[in-house]
Amino acid sequence: MLLLIGSLQLGLLYAIMVMGIYISFRILNIPDLTTEGSFTFGLAVSAVCVVGGHPYLGILVSILAGALAGTVTGLLHTKLHIHPVLTGILTMSLLYSVNTFVLSGSPNLSLIGKDTIFTILIQQLPGLDKEVVKLIIAIFFAALCFVLMAVFFKTRLGLCIRAVGDNTDMVTASSINVDGMEVIALAISNALIGLCGGIMAQYQSFADINSGVGILVVGLASVIIGETITGKRSVTVGFISAILGSVVYRYIIALATSTNWFPAYWLKFVSAVIVILALAIPVIKDQVQFKRQKHQTSVDRKEGTL
């Protein structure tokens, strides 16, 4: 039971990060490696705020930290014309030092015994079970982000961002500032990822400099799992699929670890394989179709029906 609720909490909280990755990966069409740095950046600033006694401020600052990271990546690409994958790697690398600095040079920071948004609300709602309160907080943040994003991508600005990811040529010809759109989109994407880091720090009462490692692949795997459930439709459905994918991903992991199929350190391997498979399926389908066609033609020729 605890595992069921715990996985749901994690799935919903990580869903915020997955929505951010959905924006960069599916809407903008950029695999944005900033993720690994911006997640930890949000985590670090949030942890430091908690230590200072300001958990709510920590959440707010983690959003700004993520947005700042995304803006840097966006500017590196649009203004200095550095390859989008490399810009993400560069920002991630920059942030590694920044994050260590934020954590005062130590690789991790424990928040045990400090007030976090989770401990505060658990105290304020004594009638409810601890895990249920955590779940409510997770639902609140995931739902809030979902509504904000679903509405945002229906606005003029949101529509322009979607068009930039779809057909850049056309967008330039229709009086939209392509560079500006990309920077805004990356800032929003990483703001979500930073927020996710900020909440996670308070959820686990612990911040580690390596928390962000491999998080992009986790996000991509979740996006892809979600899309196999809902199919690719509108952007609103896309955000729903991101949440679903994130939750399902956590359950897969919970299942794998609780049944001892494999040790936990293989999880990243499994995530990467999920992503590779999902991206390879269209190509494999085409090849199978081609082979079948070729074979059929040769059979027809032998039988003289062609």
Add this chain to the structure above:
Amino acid sequence: MTDTKTLTNAPMLAIRHASKTFGLGTPNAHVALKDLSLTLMPGDFVTVLGSNGAGKSTLFNAICGNFYLDHGTIELGGKDITYDKPHKRALSIGRLFQDPMKGTAPNLTIEENLALSYSKQTRTSFSFALRKEDREMFRERLSVFGMDLENRMKVKIGLLSGGQRQVVTLLMSTLVPPKILLLDEHTAALDPSTAENVMDITKQIVRQNHITTMMITHNMHQALVTGNRTIMLDEGSIILDFPEEKRGGMTVEDLVDLFSKRKKEEFANDKMLLS
């Protein structure tokens, strides 16, 4: 180039002594525009002829700001736009390309594509891009074309045929009538009957909205019967210019004769210079 009809009115488009050389100072230097001047009055519909590399698309690119001129100025609607950024001037310019894929976003639906161009002048960034009344207006405007597009507004544009995409692009560029509409062989990639259909729709939209238009075409007959003026470009400048009254009754043969005569004259002049 003086316009004989409406000298009292201000011109819609005025290009003065435009010159552009690509790769200036390198062995590959290529003169794309050579002291080109052109004035269009409001409501003019000019067809543009010229062989490949004559500078037709370069002229359009100059108007759209894909590059800046070495010399000369461009005024649109009385405003100097010579050094305006492309996305800024695009507000008052509509442009269609030969490739139907270029003008629309394939993964956005028909109504989203239309909303994208319609909202650019009517909405702020944070207001909803697509309202109920917009949808009704789009439906009405699409129904005129008889392509059943009005019932497929939630279909992704990528699933439409080239002709249908071009019609949607045309509507996108003219929902809010632009100061100038640039058509760059926009029917060349379509089959003959679709091309004719799209051409009719183009004429209808231009006429109804009184849009100043330039259209590049390789079809000389079409060039002579469409719009009210025909110009021919060669090596980056205008070598022939026929306002309506001069081109009436002109046949394709006349045009070819005139062109080769002009080229021979030029050739003779060059020869004189060299000898």
